[in-house]
Amino acid sequence: MPELTTSLSDRTAVITGSAQGIGLEIARLLGSHGARVVLADMNGQKAEETATLLRADGIQAVPIECDVTDESAVDAVVDKAQREFDTLDIWVNNAGITRDASLRKMTLEDFRLVVDVHLTGTWLGVRAASAVMRERKAGSIVNISSISGKVGNLGQTNYSAAKAGIVGLTKAAAKELARSNVRVNAVQPGLILTDMTRAMPPEVFERMEASIPLERAGTPTEVAGAVLFLASDLSSYMTGGVIEVAGGRMM
Structure with a gap:
């Protein structure tokens, strides 16, 4: 029976799409709880800058450029984690993009691209990480879905389908x-x-925020908190679960 704490000391965590935004905050929070973090991102230069930022806070961080739709690139991230830190304990599939448009105007290319990045990218991450974790008989994989995968969003048939x-x-x-x-x-x-949400038309953002029982938008750190819980031994008896971090919206 593991000790039920949020300590991630001596564990290695890979976070995809972690050069900025929610992925960065996940990396920062896991790192602050002792994890060594591998920052896998499409933007290699930005990942380098983020790693430098985290190291300044005392977090062991290494960057690697990665297109999550590329099987060999995802495998290279696994190799990097093991080469740098000798282990792979946590994998967070966070990388994602949007290409919003109405069903009538969305191109097949944009539908396929969003599904490929979110869904195929997540599958590749789960497969690559679990191959190592199976051998070690331990590990936690956390996939970032979206409330839109539960209820669907207008103009996001691609994104909603992928997140579901x-x-x-x-x-x-x-x-x-x-x-x-x-x-x-x-x-x-x-x-x-x-x-992404700050770029929304103000009236759209306000309408969405008004539908939230907690009456406010959430922060990337609040999403990271749920990931920390699932990555740590606090959730040692949880698997196949889905945690909503949505302020009660669409509950």
Whole structure:
């Protein structure tokens, strides 16, 4: 029976899409609780800058450029984590993009791109990370879904489909990996204060915020808190679960 604390001392965590935004805050919080973090991001230069920032706070951090839709690139992240830190204990599938448009105007290219980054990218991460974790008989994988995967969003048939798919992937993988003591869970953020939501028309943002029982948007750190819980031994008896971080919106 593990000691139930949030300590991640001597553990290595990979976070995809971690050069900025929610991914950065996940890396920062896991690192502040003792994890050594690998920052995997499409923007290699930005990942380097973020690693430098985290190191200044005393966090062991290494960057690596990674396109999560590229099988060999994802495998290279696993190799990097093991080469740098000798272990891989936590994997957070956070990388994502949006290409919003109405169903009538959305191109097939933009539909496929969003599904590929979110869903295929998450699948590749789960598969690569679990291959190592199976051997060690331990590990926690956290997939970032979205409340839009539960209820659907106007203009986001691609994003909503991908985020719903992540929930199904999470549950199926959790069933396969449970016998190896590898846990797989998901987090569904709602309206979170990021560069993407700040770019929304003010009236749209206000309308969405008004629908939230807690009467405010969330922060990236609040999403990171749920990830920390799932990554740590506090959630040692949880797998296949989905935690909503949405202020009660769409509950």
